[in-house]
Amino acid sequence: MHIMEGFLSLEWSIFWYLLSVPVVIYGIFRIKKITQEFPESKPLLAVSGAFMFVLSALKLPSVTGSCSHPTGNGLGGILFGPAVASVLATLVLIFQALLLAHGGISTLGANIFSMGIIGPLFAWLIYRGSQNAGLSLAISVFLAAFFGNLMTYVTTALQLSLAFPLPSFGAALSNFMLIFAVTQIPLAIAEGLLTVVIIEKIIQIRPDIFERLNIFKIKSVEDPIIEASK
Amino acid sequence: MNISIDYHAHNNELSEYNPQFKILLGILTLIICLISQKPFIPFLIAFIMSSIIIFKAHIPWRFYLKFIGAPLGFGALTLLFMAFFFGTQPLFATGIGGLTIYQDGLNLGLLVFSRMMGSFACLGFLTLTTPLNDIFSQLHKLKVPDIFIELALLMYRSIFIFIDESDRMYHSQQTRLGYNGLKNSYHSLGLLASNLFIKSWFKGEKVHLAMESRCYQGELRSMNKYSSLTLKHVLLLVFFEFSLILGLYLTSGLKLI
Numbered sequence: 001m002h003i004m005e006g007f008l009s010l011e012w013s014i015f016w017y018l019l020s021v022p023v024v025i026y027g028i029f030r031i032k033k034i035t036q037e038f039p040e041s042k043p044l045l046a047v048s049g050a051f052m053f054v055l056s057a058l059k060l061p062s063v064t065g066s067c068s069h070p071t072g073n074g075l076g077g078i079l080f081g082p083a084v085a086s087v088l089a090t091l092v093l094i095f096q097a098l099l100l101a102h103g104g105i106s107t108l109g110a111n112i113f114s115m116g117i118i119g120p121l122f123a124w125l126i127y128r129g130s131q132n133a134g135l136s137l138a139i140s141v142f143l144a145a146f147f148g149n150l151m152t153y154v155t156t157a158l159q160l161s162l163a164f165p166l167p168s169f170g171a172a173l174s175n176f177m178l179i180f181a182v183t184q185i186p187l188a189i190a191e192g193l194l195t196v197v198i199i200e201k202i203i204q205i206r207p208d209i210f211e212r213l214n215i216f217k218i219k220s221v222e223d224p225i226i227e228a229s230k
Numbered sequence: 231m232n233i234s235i236d237y238h239a240h241n242n243e244l245s246e247y248n249p250q251f252k253i254l255l256g257i258l259t260l261i262i263c264l265i266s267q268k269p270f271i272p273f274l275i276a277f278i279m280s281s282i283i284i285f286k287a288h289i290p291w292r293f294y295l296k297f298i299g300a301p302l303g304f305g306a307l308t309l310l311f312m313a314f315f316f317g318t319q320p321l322f323a324t325g326i327g328g329l330t331i332y333q334d335g336l337n338l339g340l341l342v343f344s345r346m347m348g349s350f351a352c353l354g355f356l357t358l359t360t361p362l363n364d365i366f367s368q369l370h371k372l373k374v375p376d377i378f379i380e381l382a383l384l385m386y387r388s389i390f391i392f393i394d395e396s397d398r399m400y401h402s403q404q405t406r407l408g409y410n411g412l413k414n415s416y417h418s419l420g421l422l423a424s425n426l427f428i429k430s431w432f433k434g435e436k437v438h439l440a441m442e443s444r445c446y447q448g449e450l451r452s453m454n455k456y457s458s459l460t461l462k463h464v465l466l467l468v469f470f471e472f473s474l475i476l477g478l479y480l481t482s483g484l485k486l487i
Contacts, residue, residue, distance in 0.1 A: 006349030010264040032377050040438045046384030047434035054392045098357045099233050197420025206428050
């Protein structure tokens with residue numbers, strides 16, 4: 001969920017900006033290096049960002065009957081790695097704020113931190129971890145997207161209760177967590193399932209795309225998606 | 231799904247106005263909203279900004295009402311939530327299920343509500359009157375890395391193509407018994423998303439070819455048709471923001487509840 005414009009006071013807005021901006025700058029440096037080496041990757045990154053924007057605007061049927069939107073963070077983290085994904089997520093969040101009025105300018109830093117940094121980072125870590133543990137591709141993708149989504153909401157709850165520690169930080173945190181848990185755990189499951197379907201379909205229809213995606217990865221690490229697509 | 235904000239940004243009375251002035255006005259006023267400790271000035275800002283949007287930029291008021299409806303609803307919810315659960319000093323007990331309205335919670339809720347309305351109106355002013363290309367060209371002046379802006383501009387263009395495409399796919403899936411039941415919905419949505427990704431990937435490759443064949447050298451240039459701020463703009467900005475800050479100072483002693 002996006003934190004709405006005006007919800008955080010100036011101090012907290014600046015605080016989250018200061019935490020997010022260095023990561024995004026690092027991501028930009030990585031993208032710069034990649035695009036210098038492979039000029040064709042620039043439009044590919046842009047269309048992937050646009051894809052993430054459209055994906056986040058699609059309605060996702062949830063188990064409890066409520067409807068919400070997939071975040072696309074898990075997918076971004078798995079496909080591009082956390083650094084590049086953070087830049088794409090930042091762009092998506094800017095467009096969401098300016099074109100759809102979801103989120104906002106002052107809360108952009110906080111939203112980047114929860115959705116653009118923590119989400120993809122955890123998705124990527126869990127994806128790698130469960131692959132190393134020998135789990136199947138479908139299960140690791142599911143776990144990555146599930147926990148990526150869930151960690152995003154835990155971070156958002158943390159940010160909100162830090163901003164409004166009333167009556168105390170702990171009480172506020174448990175309040176926010178409780179509200180989020182009811183709505184977000186089904187959504188995280190839904191996003192996990194959807195991400196599995198997306199990745200399996202892409203492998204089935206156009207496996208060569210994943211070989212091209214390799215340019216965004218650290219070279220030495222072997223990616224099981226690429227293995228599966230060969 | 232449609233992105234009518236973008237349409238209005240390009241088709242309003244202020245869209246040709248100096249973007250530097252509009253951005254500065256929006257952001258500075260937003261900051262004043264956020265540092266305010268009492269709800270008065272943010273409500274005033276919401277009123278002023280809404281008036282500019284409706285009477286100066288001539289955004290249809292029906293559309294603006296829908297636009298501001300989201301923070302209004304969400305803000306009201308926050309207000310209730312904070313009044314009931316976020317406080318220590320009881321104001322009065324409602325007697326229903328032991329719910330109590332707290333004084334400090336109510337004050338905080340009002341402050342957050344007013345800040346949301348005020349800053350949302352500022353955001354609205356910015357997005358409803360300023361086309362995105364102008365915002366990005368100003369970011370370029372602020373020395374935001376070129377690659378970032380270039381990605382943003384390419385993305386901006388692709389978004390509209392993909393929305394059309396996903397709409398078309400969605401409808402054709404629906405006419406072929408897609409989205410029937412929960413399990414089928416997942417399957418359909420997964421198909422749509424993966425197909426969209428594959429299509430967008432090939433669009434990206436084609437865009438690169440098209441750019442290369444038009445002498446693309448790793449840099450997109452656009453013409454900047456706006457002059458920088460005039461003295462009148464600066465004076466207007468300073469006067470407006472200072473009177474708001476003065477207002478903050480004057481209302482800091484007032485007590486609402």
